[in-house]
Amino acid sequence: MDYNCRPFIDFIITKKCNYACPYCSQSKLFSKNNNHAKDDVIDGFLSALSKLQNRSYEITITGGEPLLHPRFYEVIDKISKMGYKVSIVSNLSAPIEKYQKIIDILGDSLSLLMFSVHTDSVKDLNLLLDKVVTLKASLHRNSAIKVCAPLWNNMPKLKYLLECFSKHGIEFEVQHIRLANSYVDYTGEEQKFINSNSNLKNKSINTFANLCYSGNKSAVVYEDGEVYRCYSSRFLKAHSLGNINKGEFNFYDSPKSCPLLSCTCPKPYQYGMITKNKNYFSALSMVAKNILYLPAVFLGKKEVLLEKIKQKINLKKS
Numbered sequence: 001m002d003y004n005c006r007p008f009i010d011f012i013i014t015k016k017c018n019y020a021c022p023y024c025s026q027s028k029l030f031s032k033n034n035n036h037a038k039d040d041v042i043d044g045f046l047s048a049l050s051k052l053q054n055r056s057y058e059i060t061i062t063g064g065e066p067l068l069h070p071r072f073y074e075v076i077d078k079i080s081k082m083g084y085k086v087s088i089v090s091n092l093s094a095p096i097e098k099y100q101k102i103i104d105i106l107g108d109s110l111s112l113l114m115f116s117v118h119t120d121s122v123k124d125l126n127l128l129l130d131k132v133v134t135l136k137a138s139l140h141r142n143s144a145i146k147v148c149a150p151l152w153n154n155m156p157k158l159k160y161l162l163e164c165f166s167k168h169g170i171e172f173e174v175q176h177i178r179l180a181n182s183y184v185d186y187t188g189e190e191q192k193f194i195n196s197n198s199n200l201k202n203k204s205i206n207t208f209a210n211l212c213y214s215g216n217k218s219a220v221v222y223e224d225g226e227v228y229r230c231y232s233s234r235f236l237k238a239h240s241l242g243n244i245n246k247g248e249f250n251f252y253d254s255p256k257s258c259p260l261l262s263c264t265c266p267k268p269y270q271y272g273m274i275t276k277n278k279n280y281f282s283a284l285s286m287v288a289k290n291i292l293y294l295p296a297v298f299l300g301k302k303e304v305l306l307e308k309i310k311q312k313i314n315l316k317k318s
Contacts, residue, residue: 218268229241
């Protein structure tokens with residue numbers, strides 16, 4: 001079996017965000033839970049990392065806006081001291097001193113500073129550019145910086161940013177907006193633009209029955225302590241890896257089949273989780289288990305799921 005993946009764990013340390021973008025999967029428009037991870041979740045997460053034998057996992061702290069969490073700097077410091085590489089995903093709205101503090105704390109442990117720029121919330125694109133250029137200059141040798149921005153009625157601004165960042169040798173990617181495990185439809189010039197400037201190569205790949213190391217060599221930890229194999233499986237009971245603060249978290253002992261027709265999350269593809277091997281029986285078993293649990297999942301997540309559907313309909317109208 002082919003195996004060439006980069007192990008990772010993503011921790012959504014908070015759902016709080018100072019933005020409320022209408023297209024965001026974490027948007028307050030559908031999620032009534034915009035809480036920080038509580039102390040028992042934080043401590044459970046750090047405890048689980050301390051017990052892992054394999055320190056090759058890349059730990060990504062994300063949100064929401066992770067810098068809003070009061071224990072953010074403490075958490076990244078402790079993870080770094082355990083010997084892990086750390087990546088941060090932020091909307092770049094905080095003062096530059098806060099990002100410089102990340103660089104100072106993590107040093108060579110910083111793998112990636114990923115900035116998700118939302119142009120409607122940015123008053124001065126040139127100040128944003130200067131901020132990123134300054135931070136890039138202070139990175140340690142093995143650290144990287146990347147900027148991405150979703151395409152949402154802002155193509156002229158994205159073209160300007162693309163030109164500016166390329167001049168400074170800074171990776172910039174246009175994001176194809178994803179809602180409820182599917183992609184929004186662009187037309188005309190927007191479609192041509194995103195086809196040329198998006199790095200998302202897996203959006204049309206049929207992944208049904210493909211064995212995937214998500215859940216075996218990766219995990220997504222949510223702010224309430226719930227752990228799933230990947231972002232696309234949040235509401236699929238068969239893909240739960242337990243709860244971090246209840247001490248129930250365990251990786252799969254082997255790769256599992258994907259029950260989805262296509263993988264709409266870029267990380268499994270980019271980190272080499274998806275193999276070419278297929279197991280249809282395993283995939284169908286996953287589908288059956290998810291269907292069995294569907295009524296309970298729907299009742300427990302009804303409000304969020306209904307708001308996701310409404311969000312998707314409203315965005316299609318606009």
